[in-house]
Amino acid sequence: NAGVTQTPKFRILKIGQSMTLQCTQDMNHNYMYWYRQDPGMGLKLIYYSVGAGITDKGEVPNGYNVSRSTTEDFPLRLELAAPSQTSVYFCASSPGTINGYTFGSGTRLTVV
């Protein structure tokens, strides 16, 4: 059982480039989430999804987009990378709102 898989693990982007962070879960969880983690700031919610075809903004959605075409996949898109998007990104899933989350191992992104 793989749980939540994130790819890539590391990436360096130039300002203005775009990329997609991949997230896949094999637990048939309806709920999926994207967080970013910055030193000393905890985790901030970017986007979340309560099921295939349904997404909503979190606390810090600017500069990001998501889609949820299947239960398993929840990719995060950065269209015009900026240095402020340098961060560690975590994807998570859960079977319900009050259940514990299963986190991926993260993607460390640097924008230069």
Next chain:
Amino acid sequence: AQSVTQPDIHITVSEGASLELRCNYSYGATPYLFWYVQSPGQGLQLLLKYFSGDTLVQGIKGFEAEFKRSQSSFNLRKPSVHWSDAAEYFCAYIDSGYALNFGKGTSLLVTP
């Protein structure tokens, strides 16, 4: 606004000593409260959660937490710390929304 506060950014304890990590919440009703742990370079792992009922909850790895409404606290405790407990610890809550909201974290250092 609802929130959780972790007053201690860094905590250092000796191996074998007891541990208490503080978490204060600000919320009108009883929130759903969680503690997560993040080992270096890893994703987050759920230690325990509190919804209602018994105010002392047991978690994994020998951790426990006590919900105290009168003090608006949900402190994490462990009677004897092991070197492998060195990590970042996050208190989190779910209010009326769909996603976890995290505190800024407490970094635990364990000395020999």
